[in-house]
Amino acid sequence: MREPPTAAETMPATAQSIPAEEDRRRQLRDVAWWLGLLAAAMSVSAAAALSSDSPSGRLLGWWPSGASPFPTVGTVAAPAILVAVLGFAMLPRTARWPWHSVLALSYMGSFAWTAALHTQVDTTPPSNSTAAARWGLAFIDQVSASRFGIALILCALGSLTTPLILVAVKSLAGPLTARTVAPVLILGPWAIWVSVGMDGIAVAAIAAAVACAAKASERRVPLWTARACAASAGALLAAAVLLSYSAAWFGLTLLCVYYQRRRATAIWWSAAAGVAVLGTLSAFDHSWPAELVGTYAGAWGALKEHPAHLWSLAATPALAFAAAGPAAVASLRRMGAPTWPLMVGPLAAMVFTPLVAGAVPRAGLAWIALTPWLVIAATANREGRRSPVSPAPLVSTAVAAVGAILVVYAV
Template sequence: MVVGLAAVLVGVAIAVGLYLNRDGSGVVIFAPAPPLFGHWLPHVGPGTPLALLVAFAVIGWGPALAAKLPWHGALSLSYLAALCWTLALALVDGWTRGFTHRLDHPTEYLHEVPGITDIPAMVQTFADRILQGRPDSWTTHVSGHPPGATLVFVWLDRLGLSGGTAASWACVLVGCLVAVAVPVTVRALGSPAAARAMLPFAVLFPGAVWIAVSADALFAGVTASAIAVLALSGRAFAERARSAIPLAVIAGVLLGFGIFLSYGLVLLGVLALAVVLASRSGRALAWALVGALSVVAAFALAGFWWLDGYHLVVERYYQGIASERPFAYWVWANVACLAIAVGPAVVVAMRRGIGAGARTPIRRWDGALVLGGAALLMIVAADVSGLSKAEVERIWLPFTVWLLPLTALLPPPTRRWWLAGQAVVALTVNHLVLTVW
């Protein structure tokens, strides 16, 4: 039933979007293949047979291997399978169009990298170049994010890893860490069975279409790893392990850097707080705050104050196409994008999770419910903010991956069918739409 409703929502979003896109409508949604940001272009590519092979293997053997393999072996296999799935989807568009040239568009970060010869000066003057209409205004993606996002690609360039290919590899390799970090978090919160059950779904994640290749994939991988380390620190504090404080500080540093990758990732504070509360470890929270605030202080000392950047970005947001994109369409069409990006298995799992959460006292929620509930809160907040109008299939990646633990609530006999549904959605989108990222 809920999958049918989601399909209707997607169908209505497509129909209304196409209607608004017609000549003379007077409304501009800036989404040629609504509700997704891309272009209708049925096509196949060298990644097609590989994607089918990976999907077949995961559907056929994934659940059994996830249940039987030693934990670290299962995690390693999950990462490798997710990497193969993600690369295969990218190669449906071809090596050049689908991978190497995805990040060298004039609106992307790499466009600015050659002109950044003095990193301290770049950070110090970063906010001065955010607003549109100035001779030295940053390009779209650079201006729309804090300096940390651009710094990642500058650092890659300084290490000799310049150009679109290296940048794409960095995004994919880091982005696929979600297939490890999310189940590690679930297990650290005391739900080992759920962690194993979700592994195949972390592999055949339809959102992998946008992990290859977008910088938001890198953001998702970094912040997911941070949350996993935070959960491990909570468990370490409970076990009085020496690694507890270092883990908490590392988690804080990664989360602190996360808000300098994208302003919207400040919402991950909801998830971090949920993890700490589930771990019942105030000390983990305290030391994580030390790590996070050290990053904020470092950027402040370098000349960039996060709140100044945020206010300028909101102003810049409404200088561009966001001022024309109608909130009345996108506030619900975003949900259609979400349904596509997470797939039918997660849609059903969300319904089961909401039911289970309503029947169970919050203090007794397991790891899957805690993480899924926090993810829903973050997504709702992002949607109603009005600062996420379209393109959420990639922008919300750092949030949507935390809905995956809810797939552990699916009945075991049905999991292969739901995995097949996940693969069908990803393959259909990738073969009908030429996504921009």
């Protein structure tokens, strides 16, 4: 029988234990740190672009632009969506909405925001993309009647990341934490890159795997349901790995979720399912480990030939934090919160994924698309899921969202 909700879980999102004035000061400090990091990242990017051995504009190419001398649908829709999401987030009644309504509205808001910031779809993936990613993009291009159809599919599938992350956050940190962090995820500036290629779909598959792992490790879940969810987590992570090399680091996230909840058996079910998927593909002459080794070998060879590409290795983690927005600063301050297992994989991916992307003329954007996981602890509390959470950082979220709009439509 389900336990009755505690006072902390039913408390409106606006009734928080942190004074409003103190919270605003914290958010402004986070914005200042984020702007400083953004300036440093762009300085390193400019230095790399000016290097003689570095391909012109290689790093600055991560900055999509839809600037046009004429107003577009996005120039009107994006600010309207920003105001609507922040307005709903400040309403006390939203804390009492049914959970399925929160998930549905979070998906709709994320889809609308991603579509409003959509700028381009590149149907020629970089040379370091996986074979499955190249095939998937070619398939979407074939079944779509136009570039608009491709963008619609990519936005629709990539936006599934938001509700799936909320499911995992609710499982580990409670429903109040998930509700308060929802507007931060919906209005993330990383939405600019979700519709650029297959990376958004890969991140959605990762989010589905983590959500299944969180469900499998919950108490009071029937044994076979838990095993099915653990196996699904492994299979989904294997599918994500086929689309993006960086997804492999989220195996650490699954391990940390199972470790936190002492679910050793779930590890074996997830591992067996993941190996089964990759093993089945190897029977059809597609070896993902061999593909990964070959990609890394090519990247290291190119780095030895062009050492100036090391600039990009130094800049990519900073660019990822810049794409996450100021909420990432608040999230890192709460690494000890119950959501910490969800941040292990993306942090590892941010460190090691640039090794693959650092030596090709046009780097992949998988390390940017992983940034939603960097903000999930922005409202979490270290004391546990039953304690009042921190208020949603709406000020810093608004600053990042306005910055994303300016990047796309004014720069």
